[in-house]
Amino acid sequence: MSKPSDIEEMWRAQREKIIGLGERSLRKTYYPELQQKLDELERFRALLDQSNDFIFLIQAATLSVIDVNDSACRQLGGSREEVLSQPLANSLPEEALARITALVSSGQGEGTITTELHGRSGATLPVEITMRLVTFNKTLYGVAVARDLTERKRVEKALIEHSRMLHDMELARQIQLSLLPLVPPQLPGVVLAGSCIPATHVGGDYYDFYRREGDVLDLVIADVSGHNIGAALMAAEVRSVLHAEVHSFCNTGEILSALNEILFEDLSQAGLCITLAYLKFDAPTRTLTYSNAGHPPALLSRSSRTPCQELDAEGLILGVKKEVFFEEKRIQLQSGDLVLLYTDGITEAENDAGELFGSARLCDILRAMHAFRPGEIIDAVRLKVAQFTGSNTMVDDVTMVVMKVL
């Protein structure tokens, strides 16, 4: 039971409040709430002003701009008051205005218009305007959000350019492949096979055969540094020069000297260089002469039991010096001999551990496949290299020529 003094104190406190002297005995006022709403509005406004999009509130009946965010003012180049006093027609092309009018008069839904926004300084900006109709307090408005399309247009253009370039590269690849021998020549006493796979669309690898009178055949394999359009063009040039010059010389060393001299200017200008191996096989005598311009030497495998022999000769990479002497060497081949010409795309193929495929593995394949046909040997090498790297896509161009003496 409360003490009488407690009850009296409670009565006194209640009476004070009824009289209106309590802390919360306030008459109704909306001002604190209004102030709070204004603060909220200001915060929200700051949010809209930070948007990269340009936001316009358009009164449907008059098509006049009632409100805009800061980004829009900055883009149109004026203060809020200036922007609001301008008719829409100053900022938008006629057809965009017509579409907005149509959308507004339809009275519902939303629409997207791709158009341009004209600033006061005369600058235009490609924009996509998304317009939604909303009703506030019985008045119809359009909320138009314009997004700057400059970046999107730039990306679209880059994409188109890229796809055109891809198309061009594919065309270049087709042309480059067509420059390689369609099928190896038929020559009594030998079987030939060749293959070239560029790492990208085009590459700097090249091989070819030139038939001379009396069943003599020249074999060439070359690797221009890089595997881009420049390398491909240079490979094409090598081909043209060789086609023109081959029959002026008999000595393989002289052929390379001449080739080096002719290409030297072009190579130095382009900052490119070429390695190249040149072989000449006289079928009736089974004599092979050869020269080398810094290229991985051709491999000669005589039987499945003996190690491979490297057919190297003294010389220098093409494009380093204008006048170079290339040694011509000679070897007598016999029935069953296999000669493999290749580019470093094979021996320098790398596995996950960073190990190189190397010429030893290549020799092992040659010996193991000694009884097989040149085309089958090429397929086997490609398969082994793919297994070694664990991938079907090559980092470098891969080119091989195999000759088997019957």
Added chain:
Amino acid sequence: MRELDEFELRKFVAPEFVFGFDARKLAGRYAKNFGARKVLVVTDAGVMAAGWTDDVLGHLRSEGIEYAVFDAVTSNPKAAEVELGADFYRREGCNAIVAVGGGSPMDCAKAIGIVCSNPRSVVVFEGVDQVEFPIPPLICIPTTAGSSADVSQFAIITDTLKRSKFAIISKMVVPDVALIDPLTTTTMDATLTASTGVDALCHAIEAFVSTAHSPITDLHSLHAIELVTSSLLRTVRKPDDVLLRGRMMLASLEAGLAFSNASLGAVHAMAHSLGGLLDCAHGECNAILLSHVIAFNFEFAQDRYVEIGRAMGLESGGVAPEKALSALRAELARLTHAAGISCSLSQLGVSRDDIPGLAERAMSDPCIFTNPRQPTRKELEAIYEQAF
């Protein structure tokens, strides 16, 4: 009473009010000026039938104000009706409230406003100063001359679960404007005219003897007492006399201004308790209890009761206190009897077993805190007993 008590701190809060014939016609203009887009019109079936609701709707329409009518209000408005009205308000997208009717629709409208701005159950706002956020703009158009909820800081709601009435007292529920048009009271029948008129008298008497009274509330109380005494019975007899209706409306307004600021006393505390239990007419409960409470309070506010007697036209010079008391009680009995109002609780259907509960509840009603004599529960039980 100490002399300096005369200038204890007091506050006087009254809404803007427009008093006079056709005041109701300003409803549309006021709604518009308050920024109303769609108003919830809170009213009841009786007022609808009398045509006053439609009349006010017309004035809203003429100002282009949309509205939604909520008329599910009964006398002694229930908490459930308040929740229903608040749901309706939100669903209809209203932003202002117009109450057309007597105390019930007006109190219900206030409570709907509270719940709309302070989304909690209405029962939590019981007591003094419990309303935190201001309610939507509220326009009151009273159609009875008695409750004066249109100018007061009170809202009385019935909690049907507890079978009791509770008072919400907050300056936040004082309406924004009262449009007090005596013409709206011309459709009241004799019973309603009498019970609402006696309610106004009770307001004036309790406010006058309240411990929170002030010189300003005293002026209004005494004038209201004079007006009811001189006009009530004549108005009951001549319901179409708009002049008499105007005087009763003025009496109600002045009593309202007085009690809203000075608050009330034991009569109202006990009547709220009764009304919650029995759902009976508030004016009638007051009338039955008034005389007994005066007897209980008399020696604690003797001078003020004598002054009330003088305002009612009783002889006051040199009369002994006991004589003055019995003369005042006799005059009140004469008035209520002539107005045709029940004079005992048994007539209302109260059982003696209800008394402890009624007294218990009355002890915690905020109206009790300004009664000139601080009663115990036993004393309140005794007063209920006497009223049988």
